[in-house]
Structures are given as C-alpha cells and as structure tokens.
Amino acid sequence: MFTDVYKIMRKELATFFSSPLAFIFIGTFLAVVLFVFFWVEMFFSRNIADVRPLFEWMPVLLIFLTAALTMKMWSEERRVGTIEMLMTMPVTTLNLVLGKFLACLALVGIALALTLPLPLTVSFIGNVDWGPVIGGYVAVLFLAAAYVSVGLFIGSKTDNQVISLICTVLACFGLYLLGTNTLTGFFGNKASEFLKLLGTGSRFSSIARGIIDIRDIYYYLSLVGVFLGLNIYSLEKLRWDTGTQKTSHKQWTLITILLAGNFLAANLWLNAVSALRIDM
16 A cells, blocks of 8 residues: 555655746745745744744745646546546555655645755754744644645635635635634634634644644544545545445445544534643
C-alpha cells in the first residue's frame, strides 16, 4: 500500500514541477505573503517583533492556493480520459486518492517551508515567542489538509478545471466564514458558539495562538476523513454499471454515510473534553 501511495505521490510531484505552473503558484503565494506581512499589516510600523501577521491571512490565502493545486488533479484526468485507465490499474482507489492528497499537501509544505526565513529574520530583530510560531505552522498544515481534501472531492465530480477551482474556493470560503465574527455577529451566543465549532477559521485561530487542542486537531482530521471518503466513493461510482444496482453499490453508499457520520459525531463527543491540550 505505502509503495503504491509513494509512487503516485512522486509521479504527481514530478508532473507538477515539470511545468512552470509550480513555480508560478509558489512564487505568487510567497509574493502575496510578503506583501501582506510588510505592507498590509505594516510590520515595521507596528514596532513589534512577532510574526502574527504571517498567519492571520493564511486561512484566506490557503483557499486560493489549495484550489489552484487541486483543480487539475482529477478534473484533468477526466477531461483527457486517463481516469478510465487509472480505474483499471491494479491499484486501489484509496491509494490513488491518498497519493494525490499527499502530493498536494507536500506542495503546500514546500511553499510554507519557503516562508521560514520570515520568523528567523524577525528573531534577529527581537525576542520571538516561538510557541505561537510553531502553533501557527501546525495550524496551517492541518487547515491545508482539510482544504486539499475538499478540492480533491470537488475535482472528482467535474472535468472542467475552472468549475473545480471556483467550487473549491466557494466551499472552502464557506467553511471559513462559518466561524468568523462577520457571520456569528448575526446570531445569539449559543448559535455563535455552535458556528465557531463548525468554522475552519475559528479553529485555526486557536491553534495559531499556540494552544494545541485535541478537539481542533480532530476537527481538521474529520474534515479530511469525510471528504477523502467522499472522493473515494465518487471514483468508485465510475466503476459501476449505471444500468444495474448491485448489493455492493448499496454497501459502498452505506459505508460512506456511516464513515462521515462517525467522523462528525466524534466532534460532538470531543467537544466536552477540555483536558487534552498543550499550551505552547
């Protein structure tokens, strides 16, 4: 299993870097990060040696980065017809999905690694609290994993890369908007707290402050599990004969529903657990 996943991941990475798109994506991401850090958040005017501005805009920037990375992963396969060949290869759908997922996540990791000179440079200017910095990078990776899983699922449903890009941006932005003050301000306290539990942005802020809470980590893992499960299900449906309804098809549907339900239900159970956290 791991060998197949690694081969698929390596193949996707090689394909990505064989074109100038990889360098355009990463270069654009770094340019926007620097612009936000130094000009929008006015780092020098603030006269504070911290990297908080680096992570404040990450939930929004990641939406566009991950949407751009995932828009062609499955859509291009469907457009050129190579997805039929993939479905007949002696590789499980799970391995195919995991390989593409890890490839996208590795690309995000490369882009993030190139931002490390920022906190290192700031540490020479003043005393940096490395707890929130480490927490911020952990939050970015988990948030990116959630966005990538959403993008891969949406990309598996269409052969149009533009539609995949737009729908991924809208879906990820909707998840981010749920927990923001812009939306929660219209509701009462209880409804606002519930929306914050659903929003990717509010969970991100908690980890970025240096508080590693098992509830926030599992929230992102549950999103990854749900959308990768839906991704596998949508690809498996391509193997089915549309003219027949077999017992195995019903089993796949039932397993997918139960998987998604269990991931979401565990979030409600963990909401009452407050002891499993690390303050960095």
